[in-house]
Amino acid sequence: MSQSTSFSSDHIPDISDFSPERWTIKFVNEGAANLVFEVRLPPSPPSTTGSRSNGSNDIFQGNLLRVPKAGAKTFPYPELQQYWESTITPLFPPENLAQHQLVKLGHSPSKVVALLNDILIREESGRRKDFRGTRVLPDAQYGMLIEDMRSQNPSDLFVEFKPKWLSPSPSQHTRCRNCAREAYRDHLDPSHHKAHRLGILCPLDFIACRDSLESLDNVLKHILPASSSPSQRTRLIHWLKTNTLLPALQKVQSEHDPSLGVNLELAMTLRDCSLFLRISSPEEGPGKVRVDAKLADLDKKNAAKKKHHWEWLERNLVEGGFYGGKETPREKTYCLLERSKRN
Incomplete structure (x- = not known):
């Protein structure tokens, strides 16, 4: 299902602004409709004062990147985000929900899609048998940043x-x-x-x-x-x-x-x-x-x-x-x- 939509994207962050060719990407998980990746940005260069500012503008910090699968025939991500905001969030306190944020995959999203698909190809043997061969939706315009709820240290x-x-x-x-x-x-x-x-x-x-x-x-x-x-x-x-x-x-x-x-x-x-x-x-x-x-x-x-x-x-x-x-x-x-x- 194409992700074309009339949804206004003016306020949605564009993750391609963070130089995808410099990302460190790790495949995390997948379901029938979505793929989840961990994305890490390279350290920020030292400021003029000698300190590092890495993390202050890191959109991936504390989040995982979720993208749609090809052939999944689900609702477009903007529609899913709108439903979550209008229908789901009023039912629960914010602390009871794993937060997520809609993001654009860039003016040329094929670059991000290609990077993620390269990771899938490398991880193919470790994927669930019935999911092998599936890839990111080719014309995906949007992804979601999902709050990372995994363990943060060994005692978790x-x-x-x-x-x-x-x-x-x-x-x-x-x-x-x-x-x-x-x-x-x-x-x-x-x-x-x-x-x-x-x-x-x-x-x-x-x-x-x-x-x-x-x-x-x-x-x-x-x-x-x-x-x-x-x-x-x-x-x-x-x-x-x-x-x-x-x-x-x-x-x-x-x-x-x-x-x-x-x-x-x-x-x-x-x-x-x-x-x-x-x-x-x-x-x-x-x-x-x-x-x-x-x-x-x-x-x-x-x-x-x-x-x-x-x-x-x-x-x-x-x-x-x-x-x-x-x-x-x-x-x-x-x-x-x-x-x-x-x-």
Whole structure:
């Protein structure tokens, strides 16, 4: 999808002003629609006073560069940024959102695109098999600077997960939507369940773990990195039991439940976001722990394109009895609703 748009670009920074041929670029990650890179600028020359000013005008400092993939058929970046500013940011405090800023790729964006594609070619063998061969959208005019939530030092604990559906819809009594969908996938392909060694985490456990040891153990089993230290585990447990972000997301999701039939694209966007969690313990002492927990991947969903699939899947879940655990044969899930009924 072309990125041509009537969006006014007068106030948008142009990253080509920072001499792309001098950049140090590292491929970071990718999804079906976007590619993410780390960009570092060369040190600034000493000023007339002998000091260096590097960093004061470094647009990449603390940010990653995200660009669109060729063939992804997503909304143009200016439209995504406008949606984020007008629809997403009013729902959450600024500190709960990974900030992003629209940038221009230059008057000749092909130079930036070519540099990024060169990095992809060099990194090809390390990319996910189904993503290999994909490149940056050739006529991309815009990118985004995304707040870099990765670890800043070895003592940091970084966790990334998708909270998904934190509340069951009113009609969901035995399984939540996420676990009903997983049961449906297992029903279609038994190897799907075997591929998940730990089973599927029920997202309702994210809220229940404040009071339930079983839910807390389930969450830790799925999101705590294996390399974590005991002190990092303790810090994560404290955040899971005391945070206000997940309850806030649950509240917003409930207010925009798909069953209410209003603003379906927003409802599905809120259920497909990611949460970046960085917990650091500076040298000042254990009482100086800093927690940065922010939501990301809140791009506008293409409801016109996906509405038919969403409705088709929902119909299969209902008619197949997957919400009520009445499918034949019955699939095993770890849904909190199902566990509660057994107890």
